[in-house]
Amino acid sequence: MTDRVVAALQALVRIPTVSDRDPARVDTGAFDRLLVELATCFPLLHERLELTRVGTHGLLFHWAGASAERPVVLMAHLDVVPVDTGAPWRHDPFGGEVHASDVGPAVWGRGTLDDKGCVAAICEAVESLLEAGHEPAQDVWLSFGCDEEVSGTAAIEAVGVLRDRGVTPWLVLDEGGAIAGGAFPGVKAPLGVIGVTEKGTTSLELVAEGRGGHASTPARNGPTARIARAILRIEKSPFPASAPAPTLELMRRLAPHVPLPLRPFLGRADRLAPVVTRALLAAGPEAAAMTRTTVAATTLSGSPALNVIASTAKAGLNIRVMVGDTVAGVVEHIRKAVDDDSIRIDVVESGEPSPVSPMDEAFELVEGCIGEVFPDAVATPYVMMAATDSRHFTAISDHVYRFAPFRMTKAQREAIHSYDEHLGVADLVDGARWYRLLIERLPA
8 A cells, every 4th residue: 555655646746736716827738647647546446436527627436335325525636736936845846755754754745735645545545445345335426626726616516416416425525634733732642633614715805096196296095005004904803703612622622631720621611612712812823713703914916116106006805704704794894894985895705604514423433533543633623724625515415524634743734835745654654544444434
């Protein structure tokens, strides 16, 4: 298993399948090569499973099981984000090379963690089971999107195919959580975090307009000044905070692993929600984001030249909508915070938070497999901050979870969408073993 899955991940990383919101800027040839490479690495999977193409290069495989009553969908995506050529990568980001790392020998490169590692591990699990003559207890679907990083349509099309075929998944599993080391202050054990929901992703643009003119004769309250004032007002008007049920359950499960004085407090997290919320707010931005809708001003534009006053100034806002909030409520909150009728608020992208999936038999299967492959980890639900393709599958399934079965240090998690992304060789193999166990344990 080790040699094949490592070689497969190396081969996939070496093909720069960078997605872009502008289709004209996508190297479709790279995606073509990746699909050929995937078939070369995992021939039985491609020979024996039914394949439906979705989107431009998305793949939807069907592995018929002994029963179709409780089908399972395993997800990952084939595309990656661009590489900042000025970032200090220690190794070629598209080299797929194996080098030493903080976690031992590792495959280095863009996509190892997000999300080609999951692609390789899922395919390895299926390939090895096919070699062993295994028949899954339930139908297994593999959904590999090709435009996840740009909020594309391949996953939506996959959902459409499944709906047309009358498939209601009993379990959907996508990227998201991980076996996260150093995830919580004072907790030595890694956390096996399983996303039971994810925040909605919404993008707004603030637009201020004016006459513009020569920079030598500036007028007060121009477009750029009004945009700057609006951003400051938004920053001073945070959304209300409250810890949702999955976060309180995460705290409760951490209780046996924190320093002794904190155990009674976290053990009663569900009864001390306001206190837990205040503690998370005080613990820093990462913890605070677990309690509320967040707003980040990410893009700014104004004048085209230093000596020209802008006639139009814009600010982009990236908003992660907490479970319980709505996009309409978010827009109204921003409007009240800005308190300036001369600033237009345009909704560029609208995404509601996902429903909270239950912690029942399907969740317990994921949790049990974590306990067997990663016995030192504390399995727990959590609210995922980022968006995945799995959000579209909530339209056809009540059981949508987000978990990538790889050990990740804090440094590795920080490398996602950044530089020096890498996945330990042993961790990749464990991930493939975890997916195989999950398929083997599907209930009859």
